[in-house]
Structure formats: structure tokens, C-alpha cells
Amino acid sequence: MTGTLIFLLFMFNILLTLAVVLLYLRQNRFVEIEKKQRKMQAESEELLTGFLMEIKEENEQFISKVSKMKEEEDLFQQELNTAQQSIKDVKHESHISAEAYARLLAARVYQTDEVDSSSDLQQSMNDPADAEEEALDEKSFSEQVNYLTKQGLSEEEIAKVLKKGKKEVELLLKFRGEGN
CATH class of the missing domain: 1.20.5 (Single alpha-helices involved in coiled-coils or other helix-helix interfaces)
Incomplete structure (x- = not known):
């Protein structure tokens, strides 16, 4: 056991x-x-x-x-206001002779260091359609997108026209609240 x-x-x-x-x-x-x-x-x-x-x-x-x-847009807006003021001044000073007008434009160009503004001003007076196309070229990217959106272009078409990425255009439109 x-x-x-x-x-x-x-x-x-x-x-x-x-x-x-x-x-x-x-x-x-x-x-x-x-x-x-x-x-x-x-x-x-x-x-x-x-x-x-x-x-x-x-x-x-x-x-x-x-x-x-935004800074570029503000700068563009200032330039636009300056150009509009110049157009108003030119309309008011239309009775000035051609030589005096050339001197006036030269003085303004010298003050603002913008040689292109006088030629743009003359072109805009001559052909409004060309001026609109040139204004589109000079606008900032966001303004160009906004303009083309108002023209009815799709995001892909805008990207092709501006030679930018589709996502960049979409992001800008969404940021502005205009996207899908």
C-alpha cells in the first residue's frame, strides 16, 4: 500500500x-x-x-x-485701380496735343517704373478684346481660375488652359467655396 x-x-x-x-x-x-x-x-x-x-x-x-x-491679388487690384485712373485722366485730357500726351505718359512711367502700363493703356483703348486676353495673362492664378470658371470651363479644362495641375485647380475652387 x-x-x-x-x-x-x-x-x-x-x-x-x-x-x-x-x-x-x-x-x-x-x-x-x-x-x-x-x-x-x-x-x-x-x-x-x-x-x-x-x-x-x-x-x-x-x-x-x-x-x-492674396498679396498678388491686392497688388493687381492696385495696378488695376491705377490703370483705371489713368484711363479717366486720359479721357479728361483728350484735348491735350499728342506731344503733351506723350510727355504725360513718360512722366507717369518714370514715376511708377512701369513701361508696360502705357502700352497696355493704348492697346486697351484700341482693342478691348485683346486687352481682355492680356489682362487674363497678367492676372494672378486665382483670378484666372475664377474668370475661367465664370466662362463655364470645367476644372480639367481650366487646368489645361493654365498649364497647372487638376488637383491645384480643384483645391483652389474648394478653398473659395466654388468647387463640387
Whole structure:
């Protein structure tokens, strides 16, 4: 009977040892899975941080481009107002002789350092259709897109006419609230 008890105790010890080993292996698997998850979490955080930094840089570039376009638009508006004022002045001074008119234009060109404005002014007086095409060439990108949109051109056609990317035109139209 003692032999049977000793045999049962050995069997019980072997079963307990196997149970402890199985529990230890299972615990190690959970620890490894937890380490892998932490590593994956750290990698995804690094990836997202890099992505956010890239987006931030692109946004800053976009904002600077938009502000530059706004400045160009303001400058164009000032030039347009100056040209309109010059046209009004020319209409009021139509009784001046050709020589006096040439001197007046030369003085204005010298003051504003814009040789092109006098020739543009004369051309706009001669041919309004040509002046409209030239004005389109001189407009900023956003104004050109706006003009072509009002003409009924699609985003792809505008991109082809202005030799710009379709996405750039779409983004500008969406930014202005005119996109689809």
C-alpha cells in the first residue's frame, strides 16, 4: 500500500509539474504578445507623428502660397485701380496735343517704373478684346481660375488652359467655396 501511495504521489507531482510548466509557457506568451503590442503602438505613434509633421509642413507651404496669392491679388487690384485712373485722366485730357500726351505718359512711367502700363493703356483703348486676353495673362492664378470658371470651363479644362495641375485647380475652387 505504501508503494501505491508513493506511485500516486509521484504521478501527482508529475501532473503538478506539467501544470506549472504549461501555466509558465502561457504566461510567457501573454508577456510576448504584450511586448509586441507595445512595440507596434510605439511604431504607429512614430509613423503618425511623422505624417502629422509632414502635413503641418505642407499646410504651412499652402498657407504661404495662399497669402502670396492674396498679396498678388491686392497688388493687381492696385495696378488695376491705377490703370483705371489713368484711363479717366486720359479721357479728361483728350484735348491735350499728342506731344503733351506723350510727355504725360513718360512722366507717369518714370514715376511708377512701369513701361508696360502705357502700352497696355493704348492697346486697351484700341482693342478691348485683346486687352481682355492680356489682362487674363497678367492676372494672378486665382483670378484666372475664377474668370475661367465664370466662362463655364470645367476644372480639367481650366487646368489645361493654365498649364497647372487638376488637383491645384480643384483645391483652389474648394478653398473659395466654388468647387463640387
